[in-house]
Amino acid sequence: MSVKRFVGVTSRDAMRQVRAALGDDALILSNRRVPEGIEILALADEEHGRMTAPAPSVEAPVERPFPAPPAGSLGGGGIPKATDLDSEMSSGVQAVPVDFAAFSERVLGEMQDLRTLLASQAHKPAGPEGDTLVDRLRQRLYAAGFGVRLVQELLETPPTELLTASDEQAQAWLARQLSSRLAVLDDEAGLLDAGGVFALVGPTGIGKTTTTAKLAARYVMRHGGNGVALVTTDSYRIGAHEQLRIYARLLGIEVHALEADAPLGDLLSRLADKRLVIIDTVGMSQRDQRLVGQIAMLGDTSGGAEQRPIRRLLLLNAASHGDTLEEVVDTYQRASLAAGAPLYGAILTKVDEAPRLGAVLDIAIRHGLCLHYVSHGQQVPEDLRLAERDALVQQALSAAGQSSFAIDMPVAPSSGQRIQALSRGLLGQGRALASTLANLRREIAGFALLEEAWPLLGYPLEQQRARVPGLVNTDHRLQHGQQESLHALLWGRSKTVSGMDWAMPAVSLNTAGHAQAMPWLAHLLPAGEAERLMWAEAELGPAWHLLPSCPGVLARDMLDNLGMAWLAIGQANSRVIAAGERHALANLNVHADSRAHLTCRYRGRDSRLELSRLAVGLNDGERLHAWFGTLSETETGRQLGQRYWLAPRDDAREQTIMKAMVSQLGHDDLPLLTRRAWRMVGEASRTPLDPELQLLVAASLAAVASRLDQESADWAMDVRAHVMAVLGGRRARSSTALLEGLINVLTARDAFRLVGAQ
Template sequence: MNVRKFIAASARDALRTVKETLGPDAIILSNRSAPGGVEIMAVAARDIGMLAPANAREEIVVPADDYTVRLSGKAPVATPAAAPAARPAPAVASAARATPARTEVPLAPRPMPRVDPPQKAPEREAEVVPMGVMDEIRALRRIVEQHLAGFAWGESARSEPVKTEVLRQLLDAGFSPQLARELLAELPPSYDAGQALGWVRGVADRALLTIGDGADIVDRGGVFALVGPTGVGKTTTTAKLAARCVLRHGASRVALVTTDGYRIGAHEQLRIYGRILGVPVHVVKDAADLKQTLNELSHKHMVLIDTMGMSQRDRLVGEQVAMFAETAVQRILLLPATGRGDTLDDVVRAYNGPDLAGSILTKLDEAASLAASLDVVIRHRLCLHYVSNGQRVPEDLHLPNRPYLLHRAFKDAPEASPHRFAGVEPGLMMANSAGAPVAASGGRRG
């Protein structure tokens, strides 16, 4: 008898191999777990007759219900019974009766083979790193980043001393690392410090968007809403624009509207300006009231809307933006020149939208540097309409003077200034800054 042994990773794979090797009628003799999987001992159906003697194989009948493992789904084919033999002669028949009948003993059914499923390795629980260890890892990471930034700054100072010096001046002036990188991206390597600073100022000049004399909104006319955070000078700037329009087109062509009904006496201040200029002032409460008022004032050359000041993080900012978008009002954002760059970024993000026509810089007389405010105007591609440098109406409202603004912005910090960087501090600031640079070239003059 040809008994075969099969070893596979699982019982299913072993049975499939038995079927392919010994046929679908193979008989499983034993199975057990073995290194590497499951071990099965099997024999072909044609070799099972070798278990009995040769003279007994002809007389042993295997019943139909004897247990066999069939690896194919086919039912056994019934073999037709042999035709009965001819009746023997009387002498032979009597001899047959004298011989006792042999009892056929069926084979005992074999038990079902048991296949043990492969055991899974126990899963390891995830280890929880203590918070103190994580804090130490973050601290070590910061130390490594600072050391690398210092090395990079030192290497840059040795390889590109002019570019490094101009970068330090830009950071000292108040420009963001993001814009400073973009301004210096294509600096010619042959320039000295003076030429390099002039070249960078020219790049910033081309990136700054301003209106020209022929694009003054006072001459164009239209409906404009002055928006911005609290205390930026919206009411005073509204009066300055109204006074300029009255001087050019007459008081009958101008109208003032206020939506500020929250502050005590807010609309009274605008009414005082209206009485001085001879211009009517209208108070609106909601979007429907604003739409009706604007329809009544459609014959005016210019309508100026004074709005309520609020924090850029107030949810009412979104409602205000939606209200003006429904009525096709152009918004002009007022930015204080005294603000920090990150704060001004928040303001622009809160008030930005397709109907934002541009910006006005206020409080130039109070700002020590214009670098941060012009940095925000350049990076967000805002068109600068006017600048304001005082409280006088209308004298302290001007069209933007580009050379003057850039001169104020690129003014280097004094040597004794506590805000001046020293040593590798500019390198650390550049290393800690994040965000993709915004294109600073390709701007246009008004």
């Protein structure tokens, strides 16, 4: 009988056993609690189909996924006869009929319970019953001091990969989400070299005077004391001027004192020869009604048209309560905007006194403040360091013990708070969008080019045509691919894609065999096969060519002379010479030597590729290797197809050749994906589209979607989670779904930019 019983300590454990044994499409017959834990009775989907279908007659032929090669000898050379596939197929396991009437009442009664179980387990990795991984991450964030709003934003749509992740992998994912949202100063040298006028602002007692001295010291250590001057406007605090004068004397730099309400313009004009001017302002509570006026004084630099703007750096006490920090940032930001510009950034102080950093990092993330420095003591200049996002996040998440003020679960907003919650939700979406786009720009060569081309879809047709030549210019395109080298070209077939009037563009691949967002439009390339390859060598210099068919004699000679490797797709009926006779590739598979078992991603499925190889020749005497690949699903073992390749005989490159086959299989659906993108872009456009622009955007979108589906790196998991989230609902990961999500992401980017501009 094909019904199987699985028992796990928890529901999640039992479900994992079901998936491992029967695949995601298994039919669950029942679930119940037993003394050993949770029992699930399940049946493979294909078994269910055979059991419930009418019994075939004895004479019914056996279905085969592929035609069997004709039996018989291939002639001399000692090659054995082909195996008779009929005998192999007939030896499979036969299903035993099952009376499902006995199960019907129980199944119908529990089907709804089953759906509830599956839904509840969708985000429950291994752990104590009722203690989900998302729950544990939420509590970790609360214990670190992060607030409800940011926690909800981070954990709203966790990636599906977390379903089977360990706690360590989940913690690493969480740290990446925080790091990607936290802005820090990436180039201190550039900041100090460029100089400017900086005003340190913030509440009383936050450490502005000491931080002023520390910043000046960092400049002096780099450039000497001649190019820096200090200014203090703090006339309220007893001894404030004298404290700064002592620091200035020790550093050998100038210091100037002004009354709090005195204009800065004249003094800054006299200090125009100083590369760096740091202003130590008077400390004011965020509730002091004079604060707006004081900040406005820092915006009034009426010393001439060439007067340098004053950049305001807000100091934040890392040991303060989150609500206090929220009020400080909100008040100072509004005052700074009223003075003509937003806050330039922030500096964290008293980090050595803070038991938890979650609150201050939460504030910086949600308000989009760029952290420049971290102050962690009174020593000048030792106790000031650059803000490093990963180190800060790890320090925050490693807070020991439970906070007495941490909550167990987020509180739902009241009706009066819905508009405010909506606006904050939009800000959260904006942060997630910015992080996703930053990842795509950093990791995928050519994505910036796609972003450049995307807005043109809304331009009038004449403007589109005027901009396309610049977009397809080779030098311009290669400038967008400098973050990862162009290793190979994946060539499309010369004939048009089914249903379209264009041929599939060539697509650039990186060293890992993944697509870059850099398609090369076929109709703009030289016409002949050898000429196209020569163009690629001269303009792009790829090490590999993945070809749709075996190259001709001239092309092979050129590839050989230039030292470029190649791999070509073969067809089942492609004729080659083996053992002195001509045969179709489909008839030679059984004679090939097994070489490797590899894993790959094929049309949205995790698959297994069994490779074998046979020495063959062509009519012109060329000696090649014929490669044979059998594809099957990793989880179910179901066969997906047979594939063939031809490649030069090169044992030294065998591993690289097999890697190229995996890459070519991974992009097997790229033409269909490009066709889908072409249609979606066309249907969404309100204006006529230039065909070259439309194809360039469509092929780039398809390449990025394919890359995201195949890439296993952490950054891709993070991007996939957001891209799939913008689709809404729950959809299985696939290149098609990712394509739709990418279009939504780019559309959302345009919407945020439009609102920002308005």
